Amino acid sequence: MDVIVWSRIQFAMTAAYHWLFVPLTLGLALVMAIMETIYVVKKDEFWKKTAQFWVKLFAINFAVGIATGIILEFEFGTNWSNYSWFVGDMFGAPLAIEGILAFFMEATFFAVMFFGWEKVSKRFHLASTWLTGIGASISAYWILVANGWMQNPVGTTFNPETVRSEMASAQAFWEVISNPVAVSKFFHAITSGWVTGGVFVVGISCWYLLKNRQRKFARASILIGSIVGIVGSFAVMLSGDASGVHAAEFQPMKLAAAEGLKDGGRRAAFTIVPGVRIPGMLSILATHDIDGYVPGINDILNGYTDNEGNEIPSVAEKMAMGRKALVALSLYRSTDDPSEKAEARYALEENVQYMGYGHLEKPEDVIPPVGIVFWAFRFMIGLGMLMLLELLVVGWLAWKDKLTGKRWLMIAALVCIPLVYICGQSGWIVAEVGRQPWTIQGLLPVNVAISSLSAGAVKTTFFLFLAIFTLFLVIEIRILIGAIKKGPETSNE
Amino acid sequence: MKSFKDTMTAVWHFYRDGFRNMTWGRPLVWLILLKVVILFAILRVFFFKPALAGLDDEQRSRVVGERLVAPTPATQENAASASDTYNL
Numbered sequence: 001m002d003v004i005v006w007s008r009i010q011f012a013m014t015a016a017y018h019w020l021f022v023p024l025t026l027g028l029a030l031v032m033a034i035m036e037t038i039y040v041v042k043k044d045e046f047w048k049k050t051a052q053f054w055v056k057l058f059a060i061n062f063a064v065g066i067a068t069g070i071i072l073e074f075e076f077g078t079n080w081s082n083y084s085w086f087v088g089d090m091f092g093a094p095l096a097i098e099g100i101l102a103f104f105m106e107a108t109f110f111a112v113m114f115f116g117w118e119k120v121s122k123r124f125h126l127a128s129t130w131l132t133g134i135g136a137s138i139s140a141y142w143i144l145v146a147n148g149w150m151q152n153p154v155g156t157t158f159n160p161e162t163v164r165s166e167m168a169s170a171q172a173f174w175e176v177i178s179n180p181v182a183v184s185k186f187f188h189a190i191t192s193g194w195v196t197g198g199v200f201v202v203g204i205s206c207w208y209l210l211k212n213r214q215r216k217f218a219r220a221s222i223l224i225g226s227i228v229g230i231v232g233s234f235a236v237m238l239s240g241d242a243s244g245v246h247a248a249e250f251q252p253m254k255l256a257a258a259e260g261l262k263d264g265g266r267r268a269a270f271t272i273v274p275g276v277r278i279p280g281m282l283s284i285l286a287t288h289d290i291d292g293y294v295p296g297i298n299d300i301l302n303g304y305t306d307n308e309g310n311e312i313p314s315v316a317e318k319m320a321m322g323r324k325a326l327v328a329l330s331l332y333r334s335t336d337d338p339s340e341k342a343e344a345r346y347a348l349e350e351n352v353q354y355m356g357y358g359h360l361e362k363p364e365d366v367i368p369p370v371g372i373v374f375w376a377f378r379f380m381i382g383l384g385m386l387m388l389l390e391l392l393v394v395g396w397l398a399w400k401d402k403l404t405g406k407r408w409l410m411i412a413a414l415v416c417i418p419l420v421y422i423c424g425q426s427g428w429i430v431a432e433v434g435r436q437p438w439t440i441q442g443l444l445p446v447n448v449a450i451s452s453l454s455a456g457a458v459k460t461t462f463f464l465f466l467a468i469f470t471l472f473l474v475i476e477i478r479i480l481i482g483a484i485k486k487g488p489e490t491s492n493e
Numbered sequence: 494m495k496s497f498k499d500t501m502t503a504v505w506h507f508y509r510d511g512f513r514n515m516t517w518g519r520p521l522v523w524l525i526l527l528k529v530v531i532l533f534a535i536l537r538v539f540f541f542k543p544a545l546a547g548l549d550d551e552q553r554s555r556v557v558g559e560r561l562v563a564p565t566p567a568t569q570e571n572a573a574s575a576s577d578t579y580n581l
Contacts, residue, residue, distance in 0.1 A: 077546075081557075085557045460540070479521070
């Protein structure tokens with residue numbers, strides 16, 4: 001394997017590892033904040049002890065997950081230096097805001113939440129618990145602004161002098177932070193975290209019921225966890241719907257790959273699994289119109305007319321325009337003649353939106369690995385529906401106090417914990433593998449974004465990370481299991 | 494009203510006492526410190542040197558610009574026709 005493949009695998013592993021901790025942080029933050037609110041409102045010590053137990057698990061997850069995202073920034077500088085320079089201006093602002101917010105907001109309020117149970121007033125402590133979760137969510141927003149820009153690069157202008165994408169005005173910054181792809185990704189990621197938190201809380205609580213321990217605590221936790229998870233599930237569906245529409249608009253190849261759609265059309269069918277299709281459903285999901293046109297892989301390769309009547313060029317035409325942009329860029333940077341420079345700049349600006357296509361060797365290079373994206377999409381949706389079913393059934397039975405004796409259901413709830421992680425990781429595989437070969441949609445493919453490195457150097461750090469990540473994950477799971485076995489300090493009724 | 498110094502002292506005591514009185518949280522703090530050392534003192538220093546480190550902004554623009562316009566076999570083949578189209 002070459003350096004690009006190794007660098008991509010390394011980045012994927014680091015991002016996937018980071019995403020093991022983030023959703024549980026987001027989800028547990030909401031669960032424990034709700035529990036503590038009930039404690040403050042009802043003045044019932046039971047809810048304080050219940051909240052304290054989940055704060056403990058939150059803290060363990062937080063401690064192991066902390067700084068795992070920093071490694072991604074190391075990789076940007078070392079493995080993806082051309083990309084880092086190209087996006088510098090655009091990435092610098094959101095990531096700096098994220099860093100400052102993460103440090104000051106999360107660290108400050110987390111410390112009050114962690115140390116302050118008996119030292120600050122109940123209301124201040126409650127506010128700190130909420131603000132810990134809100135801070136984590138706001139941090140996520142800035143990261144997803146950066147990610148959303150890579151999927152739909154709005155608000156920036158390519159500067160041939162600096163070779164960077166730059167935000168020229170406050171208006172441009174607003175366009176970047178209100179990028180519809182970033183907004184829908186944010187809600188999708190946050191609410192999927194609620195599902196993860198809900199499934200985790202319900203699963204662990206079912207373990208206590210299986211062991212016939214902490215029954216009151218477990219039932220109360222199941223109720224809160226299932227409500228958070230169910231609300232999260234429906235919100236995930238809504239934000240997922242928006243993500244689908246945005247993919248159809250800004251990244252039609254990703255949608256075509258996720259559907260394995262070779263030839264598109266109007267009233268396009270949605271494939272549940274190969275051979276089982278719902279006529280017209282893909283058009284509804286992608287365009288909110290059963291007669292909406294959804295392009296397939298071949299249509300994108302050959303060019304098509306979109307739903308607004310725009311003629312979308314074929315990939316070969318985009319490649320030709322991309323090469324014109326690159327030739328113009330080359331001339332702009334090499335000539336001192338003002339008229340040649342002006343002409344080159346004009347040619348560059350005319351074609352810059354397809355500049356990345358100029359690096360492709362053949363039109364088929366724009367097709368991502370269809371099998372991976374297709375099946376990851378089905379795992380995400382299938383497991384997401386399973387999570388909702390589990391939360392509805394277990395939550396309902398807990399509400400009616402009829403969970404006793406239903407061991408199979410409690411075991412199923414425990415099994416759902418790893419499944420909810422597979423669900424979340426599958427979603428990211430769809431989002432990121434589905435946009436290959438681009439690091440920045442249409443502007444910069446991975447083979448140009450990469451640094452001049454040897455595959456051996458990346459391989460070394462890949463296996464180093466693998467060892468370190470595995471070690472930390474084992475430590476986390478051991479500490480978590482230890483804390484769960486010890487249990488909450490509520491009475492064992 | 495508390496002075497700034499009193500507030501800072503109270504914050505310092507809050508954190509100090511919090512860390513001192515930790516029970517199950519203590520290993521977590523050691524875990525975070527260990528991780529930070531591994532990340533910044535080992536990985537960052539020995540394995541993750543930024544590829545464009547030591548260059549000023551102009552040099553970075555030049556290096557990345559050269560990579561962007563570096564001809565691949567396919568772009569070489571098509572550069573002539575693009576050049577003709579724009580009379581470049």
